[in-house]
Amino acid sequence: MTVSTASPMPVPPGLVIAQQLPDLLLPAKVRRGVLGFLRNNPTVAIGGALLLCLVLVGIFAPYLGTVDPTALAPAKRTRPPSADFWFGTDALGRDIYSRVLYGARVSLTVGLSVALLASLAGLTIGLISGFVRWADSIIMRFMDGLMSIPPILLAVALMALTRGSVGNVILAITIAEIPRVSRLVRGVVLSLREQPYVDAAVASGTRTPMIILRHILPNTLAPMLVQATYVCASAMIVESILSFIGAGTPPTIPSWGNIMAEGRALWQVKPFIVFFPAAFLSATVLAVNLVGDGLRDALDPRMAKSL
Amino acid sequence: MALLEVQNLQTHFRTPEGINRAVDGVSFHVDEGETLAIVGESGCGKSVTSMSLMRLIPEPPGKIAGSVRFQGKDLLQLSEQEMRAIRGNDISMIFQEPMTSLNPVLTVGRQIGETLRIHQGYDKQAAEARAIEMLALVGIPEPARRVREYPHQLSGGMRQRVMIAISLACSPKLLIADEPTTALDVTIQAQILQLMLDLKRRVGAAVILITHDLGVVAEIAERVMVMYAGRKVEEAPVAELFRSPRHPYTQGLLGAVPKLGSSLTGAARRLAEIPGQVPSLKQRIEGCAFAGRCALATDLCREVAPGLEEKGPRHVAACHYAPKEVAAA
Amino acid sequence: MVSYIFRRVLATLPVMAIVALLVFSLLYIAPGDPAAVIAGDQASPADVERIRQSLGLDRPLLVQFGSWVWHILHGDLGTSIFTNLPVTSLIVQRIEPTLSLMTITLVLTILVAVPLGVVAAWKAGSWIDRAIMAFAVSAFSLPVFVVGYVLAYVFALELEWLPVQGYTPLAEGLWPWLENLILPSVALACVYIALIARITRASMLEVLQQDYIRTARAKGLGQRNILFVHALKNAAVPIVTVIGIGVALLIGGAVVTESVFAIPGLGRLTIDAILRRDYPVIQGIVLMFSFLYTLVNLTVDVTYTLIDPRIRY
Numbered sequence: 001m002t003v004s005t006a007s008p009m010p011v012p013p014g015l016v017i018a019q020q021l022p023d024l025l026l027p028a029k030v031r032r033g034v035l036g037f038l039r040n041n042p043t044v045a046i047g048g049a050l051l052l053c054l055v056l057v058g059i060f061a062p063y064l065g066t067v068d069p070t071a072l073a074p075a076k077r078t079r080p081p082s083a084d085f086w087f088g089t090d091a092l093g094r095d096i097y098s099r100v101l102y103g104a105r106v107s108l109t110v111g112l113s114v115a116l117l118a119s120l121a122g123l124t125i126g127l128i129s130g131f132v133r134w135a136d137s138i139i140m141r142f143m144d145g146l147m148s149i150p151p152i153l154l155a156v157a158l159m160a161l162t163r164g165s166v167g168n169v170i171l172a173i174t175i176a177e178i179p180r181v182s183r184l185v186r187g188v189v190l191s192l193r194e195q196p197y198v199d200a201a202v203a204s205g206t207r208t209p210m211i212i213l214r215h216i217l218p219n220t221l222a223p224m225l226v227q228a229t230y231v232c233a234s235a236m237i238v239e240s241i242l243s244f245i246g247a248g249t250p251p252t253i254p255s256w257g258n259i260m261a262e263g264r265a266l267w268q269v270k271p272f273i274v275f276f277p278a279a280f281l282s283a284t285v286l287a288v289n290l291v292g293d294g295l296r297d298a299l300d301p302r303m304a305k306s307l
Numbered sequence: 308m309a310l311l312e313v314q315n316l317q318t319h320f321r322t323p324e325g326i327n328r329a330v331d332g333v334s335f336h337v338d339e340g341e342t343l344a345i346v347g348e349s350g351c352g353k354s355v356t357s358m359s360l361m362r363l364i365p366e367p368p369g370k371i372a373g374s375v376r377f378q379g380k381d382l383l384q385l386s387e388q389e390m391r392a393i394r395g396n397d398i399s400m401i402f403q404e405p406m407t408s409l410n411p412v413l414t415v416g417r418q419i420g421e422t423l424r425i426h427q428g429y430d431k432q433a434a435e436a437r438a439i440e441m442l443a444l445v446g447i448p449e450p451a452r453r454v455r456e457y458p459h460q461l462s463g464g465m466r467q468r469v470m471i472a473i474s475l476a477c478s479p480k481l482l483i484a485d486e487p488t489t490a491l492d493v494t495i496q497a498q499i500l501q502l503m504l505d506l507k508r509r510v511g512a513a514v515i516l517i518t519h520d521l522g523v524v525a526e527i528a529e530r531v532m533v534m535y536a537g538r539k540v541e542e543a544p545v546a547e548l549f550r551s552p553r554h555p556y557t558q559g560l561l562g563a564v565p566k567l568g569s570s571l572t573g574a575a576r577r578l579a580e581i582p583g584q585v586p587s588l589k590q591r592i593e594g595c596a597f598a599g600r601c602a603l604a605t606d607l608c609r610e611v612a613p614g615l616e617e618k619g620p621r622h623v624a625a626c627h628y629a630p631k632e633v634a635a636a
Numbered sequence: 637m638v639s640y641i642f643r644r645v646l647a648t649l650p651v652m653a654i655v656a657l658l659v660f661s662l663l664y665i666a667p668g669d670p671a672a673v674i675a676g677d678q679a680s681p682a683d684v685e686r687i688r689q690s691l692g693l694d695r696p697l698l699v700q701f702g703s704w705v706w707h708i709l710h711g712d713l714g715t716s717i718f719t720n721l722p723v724t725s726l727i728v729q730r731i732e733p734t735l736s737l738m739t740i741t742l743v744l745t746i747l748v749a750v751p752l753g754v755v756a757a758w759k760a761g762s763w764i765d766r767a768i769m770a771f772a773v774s775a776f777s778l779p780v781f782v783v784g785y786v787l788a789y790v791f792a793l794e795l796e797w798l799p800v801q802g803y804t805p806l807a808e809g810l811w812p813w814l815e816n817l818i819l820p821s822v823a824l825a826c827v828y829i830a831l832i833a834r835i836t837r838a839s840m841l842e843v844l845q846q847d848y849i850r851t852a853r854a855k856g857l858g859q860r861n862i863l864f865v866h867a868l869k870n871a872a873v874p875i876v877t878v879i880g881i882g883v884a885l886l887i888g889g890a891v892v893t894e895s896v897f898a899i900p901g902l903g904r905l906t907i908d909a910i911l912r913r914d915y916p917v918i919q920g921i922v923l924m925f926s927f928l929y930t931l932v933n934l935t936v937d938v939t940y941t942l943i944d945p946r947i948r949y
Contacts, residue, residue: 015613016614016616017613018614018615018625020612021317024319025370028322145654145657146654148930149655149659149925150888151888152891153888153891153925154922156891156922158662160674160913161663161674162673241780241888245906245910246910246911271785271789278785281782282778285779288777361854391857393856395855399854399855402847402851404847407846407847408850409848409851410851410852411848411946425855425861470851
């Protein structure tokens with residue numbers, strides 16, 4: 001930075017020079033690149049790291065010092081945490097540590113599957129609703145009705161009619177989450193349809209599938225991704241609640257909700273049975289929510305307000 | 308002593324792209340009852356100047372320095388509480404967008420009466436009565452009915468009248484009007500200007516009028532200050548400026564070829580297109596900020612920034628080549 | 637304004653009709669044979685057939701739907717398979733504890749969440765804001781029953797300040813009624829508070845950028861005046877909307893909270909019904925809560941007219 005009065009030329013007499021006043025502020029430090037992004041958005045970093053750990057725990061459960069999570073050993077039941085049983089044993093003598101780590105697989109599977117399926121279904125319905133006008137009001141009324149049924153109750157009702165299995169749980173929760181995603185996609189489609197470049201594409205004879213592919217889909221990706229993380233977190237909680245009240249995954253499969261349900265009767269005297277799966281579930285849901293929040297803030301500040 | 312004396316006002320902002328020196332060393336004064344117009348292109352810092360006077364600049368990204376003496380007291384040294392007692396009371400401001408400057412969920416009467424209740428201790432009924440008076444004063448028909456209405460029930464012109472009513476409710480000594488007519492229809496503009504003229508005389512307030520429309524300047528203002536890239540580049544009484552603009556930028560604004568002694572006829576002059584753009588205020592500018600767009604620029608201009616020099620009767624300009632007035636031309 | 641309310645009510649009716657249709661059709665879209673599932677693995681074919689008849693699965697769809705709707709309009713929500721009692725009376729017996737829990741939670745939430753959100757928006761970017769938002773995202777991530785257990789463990793078992801479980805009807809005294817509901821309400825409110833605080837902050841931030849707030853500052857108004865009179869009223873519409881939508885969370889969470897704290901309300905009824913596969917009871921509860929939820933959102937729509945004078949067409 002050179003001062004503007006420095007000049008090799010001789011200053012003519014009588015010249016009035018502007019007064020140079022000092023700067024009041026120091027410039028902000030700019031952080032660039034992926035690392036810069038992570039430092040500017042610590043929530044994504046923390047959430048992402050936590051989530052990664054938990055996913056790895058779930059995948060590598062057999063190698064992390066676990067035993068068969070379904071092995072019964074009634075002689076060793078309800079032992080508090082010790083060197084042999086890091087998280088203690090439950091009412092049937094099963095090792096809680098192993099059950100919790102294997103339980104990560106169930107919860108993460110449910111969460112991710114619901115997020116994926118609900119997104120795909122919601123995307124399809126939202127696109128149809130946005131493009132096919134006569135179908136729009138019917139579909140949206142339908143979605144309004146569906147959204148009027150509290151999601152957990154809807155899942156409960158569906159589960160009451162079917163045999164308990166992870167697949168049915170995923171299906172039941174997905175149905176409850178579809179309306180929100182479809183509303184989101186429909187909103188994007190409706191607002192994009194007004195844009196001049198879409199009009200131009202239509203006018204130049206581009207067929208609808210191409211328009212969807214080129215113009216609509218890229219713009220739905222960001223909000224859908226953010227919404228998907230929230231759906232994932234919500235699905236994990238709903239699954240645990242369903243299992244907790246006996247309407248979720250069958251008791252033979254170790255899921256965090258199941259472990260807590262089994263520990264329910266003894267929680268006053270043996271709280272560790274409920275505590276460990278609860279801690280893992282909370283950590284996972286928190287991680288997913290942090291990632292979702294971080295993505296929302298980073299991808300589009302405008303969108304941040306509407307979500 | 309002048310009512311308002313501003314010395315070396317600086318307002319800088321910290322932005323992700325660098326430091327924005329929106330106002331960088333502006334000094335001027337306003338006497339009681341006088342009307343000063345501040346003109347310039349958008350981005351020259353005139354709005355930021357007015358917001359800085361009222362200390363309405365959010366200070367984490369921004370920072371204000373200099374001195375702003377109002378009735379002898381430096382406003383920049385006051386506490387926020389003391390400043391609040393002055394805003395809306397001794398100094399008022401009206402903004403450009405009448406459609407969005409009024410709170411949609413509060414009645415018009417409530418919004419007018421607020422300043423009276425807070426600054427001058429009126430009670431609810433007295434405030435409403437005075438609000439009705441103010442509505443009548445600004446020329447809104449059926450004021451007793453309108454006082455209970457909401458902003459969305461009024462047109463743009465009427466809303467601006469309400470804004471004026473709000474600003475004058477406490478009889479301020481200084482009114483700052485930031486582009487008050489820009490967002491209005493041409494016919495309404497004339498009405499509002501006339502209203503402002505009348506009220507100015509009646510209330511006896513000094514006015515700082517910010518505008519880019521030189522026609523408005525000619526109608527209302529007594530003195531004019533031209534700003535460019537965060538600095539003052541010329542200042543003169545209105546007639547003098549129109550008669551003999553010295554700074555090339557002002558001459559460009561007035562749409563005349565820059566040469567000495569040219570005089571302009573007609574009061575209404577709109578902003579003429581000057582080729583080029585205002586330089587980014589995020590970099591320190593070497594030399595004269597206008598050099599890039601000026602037909603008369605020389606190496607000297609690009610090296611040495613010109614200061615304000617007296618070029619005529621109460622007329623200053625910042626240009627190395629703007630000639631001084633020869634006596635009895 | 638009356639016509640606005642009337643039109644909103646009218647618009648709610650088709651939604652309720654669709655809700656009824658959906659709840660009814662669950663029985664038909666469930667994979668497999670619901671009658672067999674409900675009868676259980678030990679049931680004989682005769683049992684399954686009996687169940688099928690009681691559910692009406694043997695009759696034509698439209699006839700069944702018509703008869704079902706007819707019964708509902710007369711207040712008959714079916715009969716419990718397990719106890720043979722009318723579902724309606726079962727619900728009426730258990731409704732007070734659940735409504736008490738939900739009401740107290742709602743009041744608690746609004747009193748805590750809205751000021752938190754306002755403060756967070758006012759001090760946006762500061763450590764207070766970050767702390768409030770960190771608290772919000774954490775509270776949002778904790779499952780209701782986890783919070784319930786922790787609270788019960790700390791405050792009831794260890795400190796013995798409050799009862800561990802149970803419910804006392806309002807008729808037996810205000811304090812005993814509240815005493816039993818404090819811990820469950822706090823547990824249930826956590827998620828709800830987080831949600832409302834977030835939307836309050838977001839909505840307030842949006843409003844605080846508006847020109848009329850700049851005008852209010854230029855008038856020399858105090859900070860509290862600007863936040864709570866000028867800003868909050870404008871921010872209220874999205875906040876009230878989310879409060880309405882969040883009632884769905886309340887309903888779902890109440891089911892679980894009642895289990896943790898042994899409150900004899902509709903949640904417990906639901907859980908018992910699940911264990912026994914007593915579908916008519918479940919169906920009745922789902923229908924009732926859905927209608928309740930629709931009514932809540934209708935109330936929200938009407939509340940808009942009180943908040944925003946522009947919504948009165």
